[in-house]
Amino acid sequence: MKTIRVYGTKWCGDTKRALRILDERKLAYEWINIDQDKAAEAFVKETNRGCRSVPTIIFPDESILVEPSNQELIGKLEYFGL
Numbered sequence: 534m535k536t537i538r539v540y541g542t543k544w545c546g547d548t549k550r551a552l553r554i555l556d557e558r559k560l561a562y563e564w565i566n567i568d569q570d571k572a573a574e575a576f577v578k579e580t581n582r583g584c585r586s587v588p589t590i591i592f593p594d595e596s597i598l599v600e601p602s603n604q605e606l607i608g609k610l611e612y613f614g615l
Contacts, residue, residue, distance in 0.1 A: 586599050
């Protein structure tokens, strides 16, 4: 299984909340800070019609959640059996 990728910023409350859910479940993920990685920032903007919407989370099947609620994120993780 590929690793979940989380594009976000350190100061974003939604990013912190999503990372907390992943950490509580002890899931491996790749954290990408778009404030420090300009290519990652460009990817997020391209994915989100020009907006720096974070977190942008890419799952092993390449599906994407953007700024998910706790319920949306947990539902997606449960879909993968995580």
